[in-house]
Amino acid sequence: MPEEESYLNESLRKVAKGGGIVFAGTFIGLFLGYLSRMVIGRWLGTADYGLISLGFAGMSIALTLSMVGLPAGITRYVSYYKGKNDAGRIKGTIIGALQISLPLSLIFAFIFFIGAEWISTNFFNKPELAPVLKIFSMAIPFYVLTQNFLSTTIGLQHMQYSVYTEHIFQNIFKIIAIVILLLLGLVFQGQHGNGFLQLC
Structure with missing residues (x-):
């Protein structure tokens, strides 16, 4: 009985800690x-914002097509497999998924x-979208x-790694990338829809 109570307390502690991390990370991510x-x-006009x-x-x-639900x-x-302490199958799962999704x-x-x-002309009906797709494709x-x-x-x-990366680091990276592009002059202030990226 004491062992079950100890296990329950430990589980509740993990849930509470994970929930706190997710909540804080989500809040910070929304702000960023x-x-x-x-x-x-x-810094961009309405047309350029739409292109992004x-x-x-x-x-x-x-x-979505690349990850196919993996x-x-x-x-x-x-x-x-973690619950079964099967490190070999854990490794196999990760490698197998990479062998499919990476190619x-x-x-x-x-x-x-x-x-x-x-794609930009026939699918989105926006020829000026082509440079944006080229840049995004690299990511x-x-x-x-x-x-x-x-x-x-x-x-x-x-859970903390997922929260830090998805909600915090990705948004920080996005802001830094936008600022760098602006400073390099690759992104223009298209107040009259004068194009987004003169690159590629």
């Missing part, structure tokens, strides 16, 4: 997300980069790797 949108809205949104939409499609599977099976991410990144003009493999890593940490019950 608002800040990044404010930076974009302040469409670029993210296009990248989301490529990411992150959820990684979390489930890593957690299951797919490279293929879709290549397709989006090479076919950016066709696809890295994002897929990140999602696989985060799914693994969740399966291993290390």
Whole structure:
């Protein structure tokens, strides 16, 4: 009986700690997300802001196709095998997922980069979106790797890494990237819709 009570207390402590981390990380992430949108809205015109949104939409499609639901599977099976203390199967799950998702991410990144003009014209009806898709396509493999890593940490019950990366570091990186592009002159203040990126 004392052992069961001790186990229950330990479980409750982990749940409370994890919940606190998720809550704090989500709150900070919302603030940083608002800040990044404010930076974009302040320095770009309405048309250019729309191009960024469409670029993210296009990248989301490529990411969904690249990951084919594997992150959820990684979390489930890593957690299951962790409970059985089967390190070999945990490793096999991670490697197996990478062997599928990484090649797919490279293929879709290549397709989006090479076919950016066709996709932007025929799918989004926005020819000026092509440079945005080319730049965003380069991030696809890295994002897929990140999602696989985060799914693994969740399966291993290390929630803090997922929260730090998804809610905090990604938004900080987004803000830094926008500021750097602005300073380099690659992003122009398109108050009259004068184009987003004169790159590629």
